[in-house]
Amino acid sequence: MSIQSIPIDKIDNYIENPRHDIGVSQEDTLRKLFHQVGFQNMFNLAQDIYVNGFVNASLITVVPKENSDRYIVYEGNRRIACAKLIEYPERFPFLTKNQIDRIKKMKKEYSSKMKINEINCLVTTEEEAFFIMKRLHSGEDKGKGVKAWDTKEKDNFLFRTTPNIKKNTAQIIHEKFLEFFKSDIQDKMAYTNVQRLFNNIEVKKALGIKSNEINSFTEDRMKIINKIIDDINDLIKEKGTSVSREFNARKKIEDVILPMIEKYQKGFMNEEPSGEENENQLKSRDNDIDVKGSNDKDKPSTLFRNLYVGETIESDIIDREIVQYIHEGIEYDKLDKNKVGRWKIVYKNGDICYLEILSLSDPSVTQLIKEFVIGEKYSLVEIFKLTDGKGGQSVRPFNIKITPERNRIISKYDVTFNKPGSVNFQFSIEDKITKRERDFEFNGVVRETQNVAAPDYSSKIVYPFMKLSENIEVDIITFKNELNDIYKAEKYNLIFVSSIRTFVELIVNDIVDQLGESKRKELAENYKIINREQFVKREFIDKIEDERERAGIETIYKEMKDSGRYTSLLNFLNLSTHGAQRLINKERLVSEFDVINFLYTYLCFVSTD
Incomplete structure (x- = not known):
């Protein structure tokens, strides 16, 4: 194991990169990588590398090719692909002219901190490279792997290392929870869900809180937030769902939470004040409640309006006698409709208008x-x-x-x-x-169009045994179509067994999901689940309505089981690992695919609405 400076022209991308399907050439491997990751994400990485250089804390890991002066990158395939894109954009024929032009434009607009054509790499054995890949990409692995920061930890880093950055709503609520209730809000609700619920513009208005005014998060308001969290948790428990799934739209958040806020604000208004509160504190509380919608007609009214930058302000807001303009706690002589944020407009009769001027986002x-x-x-x-x-x-x-x-x-x-x-x-x-x-x-x-008569399967190797709607995951459809294209083109006599295994694993895992069972880590375990009698017979074969189709599927299933091919296929596929890149010829491939097509039919059937 050593660190060497290697020209990128001498580095090949790993065709069996777990991020994508197995490539058949370097160009095909890069195409699959860009397709899987997305051009925009690859462009972002390329720009970061060009401007800031490589992150040396994670060296690119390569393995020398036998009897060659070239290397294969095992860890760092995206980075190597981006370096090649920066240096040789014309070598990516699958990209559009617009995409290539963006790379060229980026190189003109920014200056690079380092040479991209030669890169420091960790040169090691394949065994050690696999170990590094596993450690970096297998999650925490009981403490042995990389522990990613959660959302709150990312925010902590940002707030502690970036001067003058404003805290977000969830961070303030978290700190105020500790201050007022001596407890961690994450014991009650995930940090991301707190941000999801309480960063809503209308919810913040109704509560009277502003992320850039920490003092607006008073103890009374935090009590209301605490009660709302309890109510939301009860609601989620009763429905048997999650916060992110139940509250996945702005309107849903507002429809549920705004009535809760009104209910608890009225509750606070009806509370008897403690003996320790002075007259000014009582007056402050009354005004606070009134801003949030009290129905007491003797009190001044409060308006809430939204306006985008530069828009005309409605006459009922400005055609009145105004005594004060306040923006973000600072008083101004007049209203600036181009100044983003919340304006508080105070009228001579005591009425107040909270005008939120919003910035225009990108399309x-x-x-x-x-x-x-x-x-x-x-x-x-x-x-x-x-x-x-x-x-x-x-x-x-x-x-x-x-x-x-x-x-x-x-x-x-x-x-x-x-x-x-x-x-x-x-x-x-x-x-x-x-x-x-x-x-x-x-x-x-x-x-393919469904419900067509007598489909021609002569040029295909993957297809359902019955006329079924192939309403399944896109990655499986894509994989199926690529296998059929290879078979039809007759360009390749040999195919990696590991690619067939990946296809089978995708099918088996999706069947487990459709059956409502919990997936296991190993393919063999999931294979056992889907072949339990209550599933393969009762949820699939026995539910086929057409008697002839049912009899045909049952005959195929029985023949495969009796001959042992139903089990031997899995044993054959499981022999293919990263360390043993086995190949299968077309004849053997065809002989094995009636078992795979049975599984494919099984998946299409249980996925039917």
Whole structure:
């Protein structure tokens, strides 16, 4: 084991990188890596490497190739791929011109701290490289592996090392919980869920708290937050769900929590004051409650309004006699509609308006459809939700590219797919309000049309034995299509056994999920689960409605079990490990695939709605 400086031209990416399917060449391996990780993430890493250099705390680990002056990177495949992209972008033919241009533009706009064409690497044996990979990528592993920071620990680091940074809502609530109740809020609710619930703009307004005003988190308000957390926990327990799943939308958070706030504020208003409270404290409490919606008509009214930067202010806010403008605790002579944050406007009659001026965010895209059916027409707005800086849809898409081009027919904003397989979407959008532009990239999969008569399986090696909707995970569909493409093309006589094992493991694991069972770590254990009598017979074979299909599937299953092939396949696949890269020829592959196709049919059946 030694540290050596190696030219990146001498380093090959690892074709069996666990991040993606096995590659058949260096170009194919890089394509699979970029597809799996996403170009934007790879671009971000490339830019960070170019500007800041490599993180020397984690050296790239390589193993010398036998009888060669080249090396294979085992740990650091993304970093090596990014270094190659920076130095030789023209060697990535699967990337678009727009993507290559972004790399070239980045190199012009930034200066690099180091040479990218030669890299310090840890040179070691394959055995040691596998050990390093396992330690870095197997989680905590009972304390032996890398322990990642949770959200709160990341925030702690940020607040302790970055001068003048503002604390977020969850961090303040955590500290105030310790101060007022002498307990850790994480004993009651996860830190991320506290941020999810109480960083909502309307929730913060109703509570009267502001993240940049720590003193607004008073003991009374913290008591309300404490009670709400208890109520939410009871609700989650009763429904048998989780906070993140139950409260996955802004409106849902507001619909549930705002009535709770109102209820507990009224409760505080009806409480008898203790003898220790003086007159000013009582007056402060009364005013606090009134700001949050008291129905007492004798008291001044309070308005809450939102406004985006630069928008016209409504007349009922400014066409009145105003005595005070306060922004973030500082008094101003007039209202600046371009100054982001909460303004407190005090009127002569005692009324108050809290005006929240919001910044305009970048336009965004959310993918709504990831699976497509051959022959059906889709519009871009069906596939993607395009959102402008105000949360609306004033967005213009342009530079639309959908690949592979031979697999689709496109007309302006409509697309129809004519072949199965993976598809890639690349396009830009312009926010019509802010005129900001952004580039996006997404992936999807096209599956064959269902309910067609007599499908031709002569050119396929993976297919269901019955006419079923293949409503299964995209990665399995993609894997299936790639195997079929290899089989149809007749370009490869040999295939890595480990790739077949990966495919089988994906199928088996998904069957376990569909059956509602807990997955085990080992493939063999999960294989036993799905082949229990109550599952393979009662949840699959016995539930097939067509008698002829049921009889056919049962015959196939019995023959495979009686011949021992049903078990021998798994034994054969389990012999293939990282240390023993075995190959299988096409003839053997075909003979084994009736067992795999039975499993594939099993998965499609139990995945049917």
